[in-house]
Amino acid sequence: MSIKSQKDFVSGLMFTAVGAGFAWNSALSYDIGTASQMGPGYFPLVLGLVLVLLGGFIMFFSLVVETPDGGVIGDIAWRPLICILGANLLFGALLGGMPSIGLPSFGLVVAIFALTGVALMADATSFNLRRMLVLSSILAGGSYLVFISLLNLQLPVWPAFISGF
Amino acid sequence: MDLLANLATGFAVAGTPINLIYAFVGCLLGTLIGVLPGIGPVATIAMLLPATYALPPESALIMLAGIYYGAQYGGSTTAILVNLPGESSSVVTTLDGYQMARQGRAGPALAAAGFGSFFAGCVGTLLLAGFAGPLSEMAFAFGPAEYCALMVVGLIGAVVLASGSLLKAIAMIILGLLLGLVGTDVNSGMTRFNMDIPELTDGIGFVAVAMGLFGYAEIINNLAKNATDREVFTAKVQGLMPTPEDFRQMMPAVLRGTALGSVLGVLPGGGAVLASFAAYTLEKKIKLKAGEVPLGQGNIRGVAAPESANNAGAQTSFIPLLTLGIPPNAVMALMVGAMTIHNIQPGPQVMTVNPELFWGLIVSMWIGNLMLIILNLPLISLWIKLLTVPYHYMFPAIVLFCAIGVYTTNNATFDIGLVAAFGLAGYIFTKLGCEPAPLLLGFILGPMMEEYLKRALKLARGDWSVFVTRPLSAALLAIGVLLLVMVLLPAIKSKRKEAFVED
Numbered sequence: 001m002s003i004k005s006q007k008d009f010v011s012g013l014m015f016t017a018v019g020a021g022f023a024w025n026s027a028l029s030y031d032i033g034t035a036s037q038m039g040p041g042y043f044p045l046v047l048g049l050v051l052v053l054l055g056g057f058i059m060f061f062s063l064v065v066e067t068p069d070g071g072v073i074g075d076i077a078w079r080p081l082i083c084i085l086g087a088n089l090l091f092g093a094l095l096g097g098m099p100s101i102g103l104p105s106f107g108l109v110v111a112i113f114a115l116t117g118v119a120l121m122a123d124a125t126s127f128n129l130r131r132m133l134v135l136s137s138i139l140a141g142g143s144y145l146v147f148i149s150l151l152n153l154q155l156p157v158w159p160a161f162i163s164g165f
Numbered sequence: 166m167d168l169l170a171n172l173a174t175g176f177a178v179a180g181t182p183i184n185l186i187y188a189f190v191g192c193l194l195g196t197l198i199g200v201l202p203g204i205g206p207v208a209t210i211a212m213l214l215p216a217t218y219a220l221p222p223e224s225a226l227i228m229l230a231g232i233y234y235g236a237q238y239g240g241s242t243t244a245i246l247v248n249l250p251g252e253s254s255s256v257v258t259t260l261d262g263y264q265m266a267r268q269g270r271a272g273p274a275l276a277a278a279g280f281g282s283f284f285a286g287c288v289g290t291l292l293l294a295g296f297a298g299p300l301s302e303m304a305f306a307f308g309p310a311e312y313c314a315l316m317v318v319g320l321i322g323a324v325v326l327a328s329g330s331l332l333k334a335i336a337m338i339i340l341g342l343l344l345g346l347v348g349t350d351v352n353s354g355m356t357r358f359n360m361d362i363p364e365l366t367d368g369i370g371f372v373a374v375a376m377g378l379f380g381y382a383e384i385i386n387n388l389a390k391n392a393t394d395r396e397v398f399t400a401k402v403q404g405l406m407p408t409p410e411d412f413r414q415m416m417p418a419v420l421r422g423t424a425l426g427s428v429l430g431v432l433p434g435g436g437a438v439l440a441s442f443a444a445y446t447l448e449k450k451i452k453l454k455a456g457e458v459p460l461g462q463g464n465i466r467g468v469a470a471p472e473s474a475n476n477a478g479a480q481t482s483f484i485p486l487l488t489l490g491i492p493p494n495a496v497m498a499l500m501v502g503a504m505t506i507h508n509i510q511p512g513p514q515v516m517t518v519n520p521e522l523f524w525g526l527i528v529s530m531w532i533g534n535l536m537l538i539i540l541n542l543p544l545i546s547l548w549i550k551l552l553t554v555p556y557h558y559m560f561p562a563i564v565l566f567c568a569i570g571v572y573t574t575n576n577a578t579f580d581i582g583l584v585a586a587f588g589l590a591g592y593i594f595t596k597l598g599c600e601p602a603p604l605l606l607g608f609i610l611g612p613m614m615e616e617y618l619k620r621a622l623k624l625a626r627g628d629w630s631v632f633v634t635r636p637l638s639a640a641l642l643a644i645g646v647l648l649l650v651m652v653l654l655p656a657i658k659s660k661r662k663e664a665f666v667e668d
Contacts, residue, residue, distance in 0.1 A: 040350040047342055081589070096576075119561040
């Protein structure tokens with residue numbers, strides 16, 4: 001027996017694992033109760049078990065039913081994946097600061113430059129310094145205008161060690 | 166219940182200059198972002214939602230409604246101009262719309278989409294205003310069992326319309342329901358599944374879920390695609406207005422589309438997508454007049470009918486949301502989120518507790534439609550220019566808007582980590598061919614469903630048969646079963662495949 005659809009097999013596995021996790025957790029940590037007096041564990045336990053069942057079915061069919069293209073998952077786009085999510089995480093860390101690792105808040109402007117730079121690297125042909133600086137400046141200016149001046153959002157704009165808070 | 170008096174209340178709210186400006190800005194932003202290839206109303210609303218936090222609730226919802234219509238129209242614009250549907254409900258618009266654009270008739274196609282949408286929007290608004298009252302009165306007759314059954318129907322509807330595997334869509338819903346349960350359980354006060362992370366005590370923020378699954382995952386997918394897939398159609402658009410002949414052809418199509426859309430939009434889970442597919446299928450069945458181009462080769466009816474239908478459906482899909490508090494689709498799920506952020510619990514009480522908000526929103530929908538046509542007809546040439554902005558300028562900006570949006574929800578860095586996690590999950594889902602929209606719907610409905618299920622079974626002393634012995638609940642569940650059977654029937658299954666082939 002061979003896997004006829006990679007996508008389905010892996011997603012079935014994923015659903016089963018997540019469902020089992022939820023069911024396991026609800027059965028162990030929370031009161032289940034009865035149908036007339038449901039405890040906090042009842043609904044998640046039922047859903048978790050259903051999810052395990054569904055995942056099982058999906059895996060079963062992925063072994064049995066022929067799919068035209070073999071349901072190949074294909075290459076993972078590591079570069080955009082890491083750059084986009086990384087740009088986002090870096091932005092968060094720089095904007096708000098990370099007291100746990102002693103990183104001060106750098107404010108919106110620095111964070112925007114960092115985000116734009118890392119995000120541009122997501123596309124092999126996109127990054128060059130001039131483009132990054134131009135785009136960052138436009139975005140920083142535009143964001144200041146829209147989010148700070150117009151919408152009055154409470155965001156640190158400049159690094160904490162310059163603005164003093 | 167005086168319809169006119171109510172509408173007058175609405176006009177008093179929505180017609181104030183400041184709210185008119187918000188409606189206009191919403192439409193403008195919505196169109197602006199919706200016109201970006203690959204970004205549909207869900208992503209647009211998720212992205213722009215934080216921009217409305219600072220506003221009073223009425224203005225915020227009015228602006229969001231504007232964003233919704235704008236995004237939807239923007240999606241149709243890209244469908245016609247570059248063969249890229251911004252969302253699933255404009256998939257069928259690509260069939261004839263893009264053909265018209267290739268023949269240099271993009272102007273009439275865009276205008277037909279605009280006029281059709283406006284007409285359908287007017288009818289939809291009137292229906293909404295007329296039926297919302299009686300329906301919300303009926304809502305008071307709904308017990309917990311009925312609410313539960315209705316949610317099940319809604320979720321089944323979402324499954325029916327998801328492209329790809331039925332089982333996977335159901336699994337995604339359950340996953341969404343489970344994720345919705347993370348956080349404090351309102352009944353026991355217990356914190357569930359928070360993995361000892363204090364930030365998760367209030368549950369997972371839905372903005373982070375929506376932006377991660379839709380915004381980030383879409384960007385990553387777009388970048389992963391070959392650059393040629395994003396190529397833009399730059400041929401000249403000649404002649405903006407449809408000829409009188411075009412009008413003669415499209416008017417009946419607009420009427421048919423509107424009628425079909427209004428009916429199908431009310432169904433939970435159905436809404437705009439089903440409406441546009443059904444309308445196109447209907448147009449295909451209608452006999453061609455002499456000298457008319459067949460559908461699929463640039464017939465104006467093939468643009469006008471589905472566009473009217475999806476707008477009418479979009480309008481009437483507010484009915485279950487505003488009267489029962491149940492979001493029929495992912496966009497409406499976002500609207501629920503927006504309402505809760507402003508401390509409004511959607512449901513039948515909105516109409517009595519906040520009549521200004523309720524009628525203001527309804528009237529602003531009509532105003533939104535009007536704005537759209539005012540805004541878009543003269544600006545069509547500008548939208549085409551926007552499409553020529555290279556993607557490498559566009560995507561960092563989109564990432565930035567998402568990040569700022571998520572951060573400002575709670576002013577917490579933690580949320581940015583959360584959105585990254587959901588971005589990763591979203592990418593994995595697309596890789597595995599699992600659609601995220603049912604998950605989002607389940608996520609919103611999770612806690613609601615648990616609550617009503619609990620109450621229903623408590624009242625019935627743990628007897629599950631209550632769902633089939635109460636007539637209203639039984640009828641609703643029967644509709645759900647019928648929907649499922651319809652999808653499983655081979656004839657419809659192949660149609661559904663065919664219809665989603667463009668995705």
